Amino acid sequence: MLRKQGMKRSMARFDIVGQLGSLRRYARSLTRDSADAEDLVHDALVRAYERRGTFRSGGNPRAWLLAILHNIFIDRMRSRRSEAARIEQAGRLAEQNMPASQDHSVRLSQVREAFLSLPEEQRAALHLVAIEGLSYAEAADVSGVPLGTLMSRIGRARAALREMEEGAPARGKNHLRIVGGES
Template identity: 85%
Template sequence: MPRFDILGQLGSLRRYARSLTRDGVEAEDLVHDALVRAYERRGTFRSGGNLRAWLLSIVHNTFIDRLRSHRSEAARLEQARYLADGSTPAPQDHSVRLAQVREAFFSLPEEQRSALHLVAIEGLSYQQAANASGVPLGTLMSRIGRARTALRQMEEAPARGKNHLRIVGGDS
C-alpha cells in the first residue's frame, strides 16, 4: 500500500472545508471526519491515483452527508413541533398544565431533552441511555440532572393555579 502524505494535503482539505462550511470550527470537524473516513476506506484508494483529489472528494461527500443529516433532523424536529402544536388543549386546568410541561420539556437543550426522554419516557436504564447516546454514564447523568433542575425551576415559578404535575425528580 502506498504511503499517504496526508500532512501535505491538510491545507487544501482545510481550505475546501472552510469554503463549504463558512465556519472555522465546523471546517476542522469536517476535515477530521473526512480523514477518519479516508483511513477507514484507505483500501479503496487506487495506487498511483491522485491522493489530493481522492481526499477532497471524501471531504465533499462527508459534508453532503452531514448536511443531509442536519436537514433530516431539522425536518423531524419541525414535524414534532407541528404535531405538538397541532393539538388543541382542552379548557381543563390539567390540559393547560400538560401544555406548560410540554413547552418546558421542548425548551430544554437538545442533549438534556434527549437524555431525559430516553430515561423518563422510554424507560431505559442510565447505562442503556448512555450507550444509546454514545456518551459516558456520568455525562448522561449530568445532562439529566441539569434537565430536572430546569424543570424544577419552572415548577417552582409563581403558582399558576392549584393543580400541578409532579415533575420527574421533583419535590411536589
C-alpha cells in the same frame, strides 16, 4: 499479498500533511465555520484511513481526500435537513394536539378540585380504577374491601363528580358568562 505491498508503498508516499491546507480551505469554504471545518477535516481523515483500501494505486490522493471530505459534508447536510424536518413535524403535531393552555389549565384545576373534594374512600377507589388502571377485583384487593363495596364507592364517586359538573355553573360547559348588557 503483492496488492497489499503495492498499497503500502502508495500509502507511504501519500503525503497527508501536505494535503491538510487544501482540505482545511475546502472545508472552511463548505462550512463557513472554522470549528466545523476542523471537525470535517478530522472526520474525512478518519474515513480515508478506514477506507484506504479503496484508494486506487496511481490515483490522485488530493482529489481522493477532497472527494471524501465533500461526501461527508453532503451526508451531514442531508442529516441536518432530515432532522430539521422531523423537529418541525413534531412541533406541528404538538401544536395540533395541545388544547388551549389556559382553558386546559382551568379545566384541569376544576377536575382536580372536584376529585380532591370526594370522601377519601371514594377518591381512593376511583383513583385505583380510573387513574392506575386496576380492575375492580384488583382495586378491591388493594383496598382490602369486598368487590361490591368498591363498586358502590366508585359509583358514588362518579355520581358526585357528575353532580358537581352539572350543578355548578362555573364547571358547566359554558365557562364564561355575560356580565352586564343584554343577555
